[in-house]
């Protein structure tokens with residue numbers, strides 16, 4: 001059965017460990033390793049009926065190389081990729097495109113979460129749009145301290161291992177008609 005909660009998720013330093021990326025001279029990612037636990041949690045979300053969209057900045061070829069190679073591409077029901085859409089997060093088109101591909105409208109925003117490691121892109125983008133923001137704060141390469149209200153995440157994911165557990169917790173609340181925005 002399909003779950004209520006819709007999961008939008010970033011790639012670099014949220015699922016994929018950017019320090020392992022191997023790029024060609026054009027900057028296209030040829031291969032990259034996932035964070036420990038990320039694959040299991042992504043598959044578990046998919047297998048348990050969550051709708052998942054990849055909302056990520058980069059080129060389509062890079063993401064195809066990563067997710068076709070590691071066999072996880074089937075986990076994504078939709079993709080919003082900046083290289084295809086011409087703008088990067090926090091541009092609304094990135095989120096709207098994923099919503100449109102999944103047949104979602106503004107009335108579904110209360111049940112969409114965006115998970116990402118970048119305050120200025122993932123968290124600001126989600127907050128401006130009124131969807132639920134979750135900061136994946138385990139990458140050592142990014143500043144995790146919000147400098148204003150727009151950068152304040154609703155929730156924190158401090159390990160890819162806890163992704164499924166956090167989403168299940170939020171699913172319970174949403175299906176119980178509780179608002180999960182503005183938690184922190």
Ligand SMILES: [Mg+2]
Nearest residue numbers: 010012013117
């Ligand atoms: Mg990222």
